[in-house]
Amino acid sequence: MSLALQVEDVHHAYRGVPALTGVSLHVPAGAVVALVGESGSGKTTLLRCFNRLVDPDRGTVRVGDRDARTFDPVQLRRRIGYVPQNGGLLPHWTVRRNVALVPRLTGAPDAEMAADAALGHVGLAPDRFGDRLPRELSGGQRQRAALARAFAARQQLILLDEAFGALDAISRGEAHEAFERVRREIGFTAVLVTHDLAEAARLADRTAVMRAGAIEQVGTVAELRAAAATPYVRMLFERAQAASAALGAP
Amino acid sequence: MNPLAIAALPAACVLGSVAAQGQGPPSAPVVVASKPFGESYLLAELFAQLLESRGIAVERRPGLGATEVAFGALRTDAIDVYPEYTGTGLLAILHDPLDASMRGDARRTFAHVARECEERHGVRWLPPLGFQNGYAIAVRRDTATALQLRTLSDLARAAASLTAGFTSDFIGRSDGLPGLSREYGLALRDVRPLAPAVKYTALAERAVDVIDGYSTDGLLARFDLVTLVDDHHFFPPYEAAAVVSPRLSRTRPDAIATLTLLSSRLDEARMRTCNRRIEVDGAPIAAVAADVLHDLGLVRAVDAAARETPPARSGLLAFLWSRRTQTAWLALHHLALVLAALAAAVLVALPLGLLLERARRGAGSVIGALGLLQTIPSIALLAFMIPVLGIGVRPAFVALWLYALYPIARNTYTGVRDADIDAVAACEAMGATARQRLFWVRLPLAAPVIMAGVRTAAVISVGAATLAAFIGAGGLGEPIVTGLALADSRLVLAGAIPAALLALLVDGALAFVERAVAPAHLRASDGAGDRR
Numbered sequence: 001m002s003l004a005l006q007v008e009d010v011h012h013a014y015r016g017v018p019a020l021t022g023v024s025l026h027v028p029a030g031a032v033v034a035l036v037g038e039s040g041s042g043k044t045t046l047l048r049c050f051n052r053l054v055d056p057d058r059g060t061v062r063v064g065d066r067d068a069r070t071f072d073p074v075q076l077r078r079r080i081g082y083v084p085q086n087g088g089l090l091p092h093w094t095v096r097r098n099v100a101l102v103p104r105l106t107g108a109p110d111a112e113m114a115a116d117a118a119l120g121h122v123g124l125a126p127d128r129f130g131d132r133l134p135r136e137l138s139g140g141q142r143q144r145a146a147l148a149r150a151f152a153a154r155q156q157l158i159l160l161d162e163a164f165g166a167l168d169a170i171s172r173g174e175a176h177e178a179f180e181r182v183r184r185e186i187g188f189t190a191v192l193v194t195h196d197l198a199e200a201a202r203l204a205d206r207t208a209v210m211r212a213g214a215i216e217q218v219g220t221v222a223e224l225r226a227a228a229a230t231p232y233v234r235m236l237f238e239r240a241q242a243a244s245a246a247l248g249a250p
Numbered sequence: 251m252n253p254l255a256i257a258a259l260p261a262a263c264v265l266g267s268v269a270a271q272g273q274g275p276p277s278a279p280v281v282v283a284s285k286p287f288g289e290s291y292l293l294a295e296l297f298a299q300l301l302e303s304r305g306i307a308v309e310r311r312p313g314l315g316a317t318e319v320a321f322g323a324l325r326t327d328a329i330d331v332y333p334e335y336t337g338t339g340l341l342a343i344l345h346d347p348l349d350a351s352m353r354g355d356a357r358r359t360f361a362h363v364a365r366e367c368e369e370r371h372g373v374r375w376l377p378p379l380g381f382q383n384g385y386a387i388a389v390r391r392d393t394a395t396a397l398q399l400r401t402l403s404d405l406a407r408a409a410a411s412l413t414a415g416f417t418s419d420f421i422g423r424s425d426g427l428p429g430l431s432r433e434y435g436l437a438l439r440d441v442r443p444l445a446p447a448v449k450y451t452a453l454a455e456r457a458v459d460v461i462d463g464y465s466t467d468g469l470l471a472r473f474d475l476v477t478l479v480d481d482h483h484f485f486p487p488y489e490a491a492a493v494v495s496p497r498l499s500r501t502r503p504d505a506i507a508t509l510t511l512l513s514s515r516l517d518e519a520r521m522r523t524c525n526r527r528i529e530v531d532g533a534p535i536a537a538v539a540a541d542v543l544h545d546l547g548l549v550r551a552v553d554a555a556a557r558e559t560p561p562a563r564s565g566l567l568a569f570l571w572s573r574r575t576q577t578a579w580l581a582l583h584h585l586a587l588v589l590a591a592l593a594a595a596v597l598v599a600l601p602l603g604l605l606l607e608r609a610r611r612g613a614g615s616v617i618g619a620l621g622l623l624q625t626i627p628s629i630a631l632l633a634f635m636i637p638v639l640g641i642g643v644r645p646a647f648v649a650l651w652l653y654a655l656y657p658i659a660r661n662t663y664t665g666v667r668d669a670d671i672d673a674v675a676a677c678e679a680m681g682a683t684a685r686q687r688l689f690w691v692r693l694p695l696a697a698p699v700i701m702a703g704v705r706t707a708a709v710i711s712v713g714a715a716t717l718a719a720f721i722g723a724g725g726l727g728e729p730i731v732t733g734l735a736l737a738d739s740r741l742v743l744a745g746a747i748p749a750a751l752l753a754l755l756v757d758g759a760l761a762f763v764e765r766a767v768a769p770a771h772l773r774a775s776d777g778a779g780d781r782r
Binding site: 093 | 670672673675676677678679680681682683686690691694695769770771772
């Protein structure tokens with residue numbers, strides 16, 4: 001049901017400024033991989049290669065068993081869910097209509113039913129929330145609606161770009177629960193761009209640390225912590241631990 | 251009625267009248283026009299009534315704004331005849347100098363102007379009407395007596411003790427005050443710019459001692475003023491005559507012969523009396539004209555309607571009420587013109603704004619060029635169009651259309667460009683095509699901004715359309731132009747008040763549309779925003 005993703009030796013530059021310098025990564029079918037790293041490290045550019053918002057200058061991107069370039073970009077994007085940082089819901093559409101966007105784009109006859117089902121999976125009761133406008137939801141509810149939109153058309157891949165980064169801790173927790181529930185109940189392959197190592201540890205099977213357009217190390221968060229391959233990875237963990245120590249964590 | 255039909259109705263009216271302006275059959279009515287001041291209205295009305303009395307059909311186009319507009323229209327056969335003055339022909343139309351041979355010689359001046367206008371523009375001057383209406387430098391009788399002033403040379407001698415109130419036009423023109431000062435060595439104690447409407451009162455009340463007027467002004471007689479003799483013949487002769495279009499001289503000898511009946515029949519005294527009846531007593535122009543033609547023995551039976559006694563100067567409200575039917579028709583005509591131009595502008599500017607938003611490159615310069623168009627004064631823009639489009643509704647429609655393009659195109663461009671960037675980007679990432687993003691997201695989100703542009707354009711158009719009366723397009727500008735020319739403030743208000751109300755009405759109606767097209771999240775009607 002899910003599709004594997006793969007990039008091999010991908011290079012890309014924006015007007016001569018390199019953004020990706022020889023990146024290779026494999027995301028097995030059904031896996032969730034997190035991309036962490038500072039701003040400008042190339043993680044969003046890499047994410048956008050998968051749905052052809054970026055066509056890299058060099059290297060190959062494979063979606064399932066096909067080269068991404070063999071897909072029509074519009075058709076490809078309709079098969080891949082996408083959750084941006086601030087939800088990107090259309091402000092003038094109801095939540096139900098928003099979630100039904102991709103089913104409608106693909107001409108599915110039961111778009112609204114699919115939307116209601118997706119809303120149920122993320123814990124937003126369709127009869128209570130379906131008719132509201134995005135501005136009538138809290139930030140966490142909006143991100144969950146955006147998540148529902150990303151799989152309402154039974155997309156097998158979901159790309160999340162800092163999807164939960166701007167939420168308070170409680171809303172983020174609820175959004176994480178919704179993500180895990182959907183993954184359990186429906187199943188998908190996902191690539192998750194995040195600043196937050198804790199989020200990567202919780203949601204992702206494997207984490208890739210990126211810096212200056214290249215991947216420094218890939219592994220589970222536990223592996224990365226135990227055996228940092230570069231000074232940057234070690235520093236990343238030290239800082240994250242210092243931050244949680246400041247909260248008085250044991 | 252559905253909204254489309256409502257929108258189509260005024261457009262149909264205007265297009266209908268545009269079509270009706272096309273080239274008519276050979277026996278088309280003679281188009282009689284005037285410039286926007288009292289004496290010009292009167293002379294044009296004399297031409298019109300005289301032609302009608304000889305069974306020649308006439309169409310009246312009074313109050314065409316300024317010499318350029320009227321002469322431009324005549325040259326291109328958009329009108330057939332209007333009254334003009336030789337001095338104006340020499341300086342403002344031919345731009346020729348007043349050379350020594352013409353000084354003080356009305357015959358030679360007329361011969362020169364008539365010959366040159368025929369050669370350069372194909373326009374024919376009929377033999378002069380018999381009077382001059384030139385610049386008249388006037389003083390109070392007591393000033394003239396005390397200082398022994400009879401000529402402009404006398405004035406120059408006494409100038410150091412006198413304050414002048416001149417119209418700004420006269421102060422600025424080289425054939426006005428600057429030239430006059432040079433010619434006579436005139437050095438007045440002070441020169442104050444005065445509006446034409448107040449200069450006679452200012453002189454009578456001793457605020458100033460000298461004014462510039464015209465020799466047939468009705469007010470010269472009323473205030474018992476002395477006009478000083480131009481003993482150096484500095485001012486060119488301003489002999490009045492009918493000027494006729496190339497078409498009329500070619501095809502209508504009957505009309506030419508009839509108009510020539512007035513040649514040498516009007517003198518300055520008669521014109522001064524008539525002007526006074528119109529400007530001071532408020533007599534209807536048609537009645538004054540009928541009286542003149544009757545006195546001259548040119549028409550026998552005097553038209554009963556024209557004979558009607560002038561209404562007593564009643565209150566403003568009563569006056570407005572008495573004109574209600576006329577005002578309603580003018581307002582309807584005005585509205586139809588504005589809505590048709592606006593609809594045509596939306597049809598062009600909306601796609602243009604979208605196109606610019608797609609291209610981006612060059613959008614700034616195109617929008618800038620449209621904005622520049624906006625800075626051309628309406629009257630100049632209207633004057634430009636006469637050679638191409640003639641006068642009447644057609645050039646007015648095009649001018650209003652041009653003015654309306656900018657606010658609509660600009661707001662479409664910025665509205666669509668700035669529509670919720672995140673929502674648009676998310677839609678693209680989920681596989682919405684450019685077309686779907688436009689119609690589902692960007693246009694609905696930009697709708698209030700676009701409508702605001704349409705509203706701006708509409709209000710501008712209602713105002714600009716009043717100026718269209720200067721080129722004979724009718725509408726609520728008609729009473730304004732006539733009222734200004736005759737210094738009749740009630741008549742000005744009879745156009746200005748309905749025009750202002752119309753602007754408010756149009757703005758209000760479009761505000762309603764703006765609310766109706768606002769996207770759901772911007773409609774603050776149900777207070778649902780608080781639900782969590």
